[in-house]
Amino acid sequence: MEVPLEIAASYRARTRGLLGRETITGALLLTPAASVHTFRMRFAIDVAHLDRNLTVIAVTTMPPGRLGLPRPRSRHVLEAAAGAMADWNLRPGTRVEVRAAERDDR
Numbered sequence: 302m303e304v305p306l307e308i309a310a311s312y313r314a315r316t317r318g319l320l321g322r323e324t325i326t327g328a329l330l331l332t333p334a335a336s337v338h339t340f341r342m343r344f345a346i347d348v349a350h351l352d353r354n355l356t357v358i359a360v361t362t363m364p365p366g367r368l369g370l371p372r373p374r375s376r377h378v379l380e381a382a383a384g385a386m387a388d389w390n391l392r393p394g395t396r397v398e399v400r401a402a403e404r405d406d407r
Contacts, residue, residue: 302389304328304381306399318380319346325382330399334378336371339363345383347391350375355397360386 305327309315315331320341331337337348342365350358350372358372362383379397381389391397 303400304389306330308332308399325380328379328381328385331378331380333376335375336369337363337378337380338368339365340368342366347381347383347386349379349381349386349391349397351377351379351397355399357391357393357395357397360392 307327307329309318309329309331315334318331318337319325319329321343323343325346335350339346345362345364347360347362348369349360352358352374353376355377357379358375361369363369379386379391386392
């Protein structure tokens with residue numbers, strides 16, 4: 302299944318994350334990251350911790366106002382709207398693949 306993906310690789314982008322948004326279409330990949338929080342968030346999110354090979358270590362749903370604990374071996378965190386990861390069948394052991402979007406150079 303292909304899902305639209307934003308990548309937050311800079312300190313500023315990781316710090317901003319999903320703050321100020323009403324929802325997200327697709328997912329946000331925070332890299333590098335081992336934990337997240339949902340303080341000042343407007344909606345609950347699904348959080349998947351990924352290892353260095355982009356294999357899912359753990360998946361959880363976090364309501365607003367929570368602090369997630371760091372996960373050992375976590376190198377990246379994938380965030381999406383609550384319920385999205387269950388719809389995608391994303392669970393521990395699943396390997397995530399990141400591909401560049403195809404460009405339309407007409």
